Amino acid sequence: MDLRFFEIYRRSDYLLLLLEGAALSAALTITAALTGMALALALSGARYARLSVLRHVAAAYVEFIRNTPLIVQLFFVAFGLPTLLGYQWPFWAHALLALTLNFSAYFSEILRSGYATVGTGQTEAAAALGLKPRQTFFKIVLPQAVAKTYPSLVSQFIFLFLTTGVIAEIGVNDLTQAGKFIDSRTFRSFEVFFTLTLIYILMSLSFKGGLAVLQRRLFRWQVAR
Amino acid sequence: MKDLLTGLLGAPEGVVLYQLLFATQFTIYLSAIAFAGGGTVGALVTLLRIAPARSARSLATAYIWFFQSAPLLMLLFLFGLGVPRLLGVNVNVWLAASAALTLYTSAYLAEVWRSAVQSIPTGQWEGAEALGLRFWQTLRLVVLPQAVRVSLAPTVGFLVQIIKGTSLAYIIGFSDLMSVGKRWANAPVEGTEPFIIYPLMALIYFALCFPLSRLSLGLEKRLGTVRKTPPIAA
Amino acid sequence: MIDIQNVRKSFGDLEVLKGIDLTVERGEVVTVIGGSGSGKSTLLTCINGLEPINGGKITIDGTEVHARSTDLNKLRTKVGIVFQQFNAFPHLTVMENVTLAPRKVLGMGRAEAEAIAEKQLRHVGLADKLSTYPSRLSGGQQQRMAIARALAMSPGYMLFDEVTSALDPQLVGEVLETLKMLAEEGMTMILVTHEMSFARDVSDRVAFFHKGVMAEIGAPDQLFGAPRHPETQAFLSKVR
Known part of the structure; x- marks a missing residue:
């Protein structure tokens, strides 16, 4: 048993590949989170x-x-739908659609639990001021629900991010795909996938940090308490 | 069974459906192994996590943190490719898949069970201590019976997560519902197009997972749940 | 003019209003007192249409509140209500709380809405809290903000539903002062309250509700000084 991490780390082309993969993974996850949230x-x-x-x-x-x-x-999204409906998109677009569909289901359940936490006093007060149900939802209920469930949304987001490696299976050049490529060249599988694991963890921590900053920005009224 | 399905649906549909259902048993076996293994390891980690010794607690915390933060796919690669190549030995694909899923499961269950134990008010510990019970006696006789109730719902809920997780094992060569279905979807046989096979597979997974989801929800309504359960996905 | 005719209201089998008749003229201050469960708070939520009614009718300046053709959102801009729980919107600043409805419901521009909000907030003594979030305000301040929020719609009528009941005793005074100021300015108001001396002080008429019925109504001196109905006498002797 000999660990030879340097076989990966001394090669700048491998490092660049990992960096590009990580960037694509991050970009697709963040975009899918936004479209999924919508x-x-x-x-x-x-x-x-x-x-x-x-x-x-x-x-x-x-x-x-x-x-x-x-x-x-x-x-299904990458192979089933295109054959059925006769279209072809780039790999990343299939991945984005699949992740969006997937994320949306988890987020919608969290949002729903959030709506329930906004008291009837709030909606009653809004109605008494003459706000229409639509306005009440977007101006009063939704902001409070998102604020209340923000921690759950964040951990769900991180959790979903950790599952995105599967998009390598449809040929997207994400972080996992970069790892698989390096593995196929070096056969240092343990070193490669251990490195990948650390990168995924590091990225999760960065997301968590970034989203915490965003929380303080977005929900100043809550932190003020 | 094979003849019945072929007779009913004709070839290749009957054959495909039979093969998918046949392969589903391996999905179930792997899930069962992961749950049993993960439950056992998870229980040990839970005990370490709440033990009076500080070093034990730190160790367990680190374990839970790492295996909850590591993507399941990476664990599969590490055990399916990494460890065999590192040690220069052949590792059976069942063993590799079971090991990865066990570690993954153990970390989650340990976290759920820890929160369950710690959700029991400290008054219970103090009360038992006042009666002269030792730590382990208090845990076994007073705390665990209450903690088990609230952890049942999330534990059953995680079974869904395990079943869905096994679908990744084909990547390291494990043969199950996923791998058989994928092979058929790629085969140039009419009636096995991806838009037929994948929904069919989804339905089989759904048939396995949905009842467990419902059971978990029912348990949650009846027995309650741990206040902060980690998220479940994909 | 608010005209309430034979109004009935039930929650399931429980009849909480059993035929209420009451007319409130412009500029009048009417206080409603009574025990809990007497239906007095329900009457207020029926008046501005937050609750449907089961019989009778309520008209405000000739518009029937519960008629199908009535635009409730429009009507509510004429009738402000303040609740026992302040229902401040926690995610909005004091200024945003007050400008929300003028902008979204009345379609005012930002500058106009803010000018009105500032005037109303100054009126209730919160001119220095414009950019503060409700969580930083005391209960009394939150309630005064809720009053300003309702006033910013320039309503013709104001309903106050036990607005001091959820306040710490030392904060009650500042809110009552605000209400008294409004009364003196000639605002038409219906107040449900437990503050008897305050009711006696500001009201033109006081109504006593008992078990869904308006048992007695009269000038404050008469109702508090020489109550006619035995239930009024019993109630007043208990609260004193």
């Missing part, structure tokens, strides 16, 4: 729709996503 907003809203079909469809969608593996969803 979809989650619609999904969580649909759960309160007057039309019962809409409520059921949203609930079924969320349950289905949460109870099936990401990789199956990913392969």
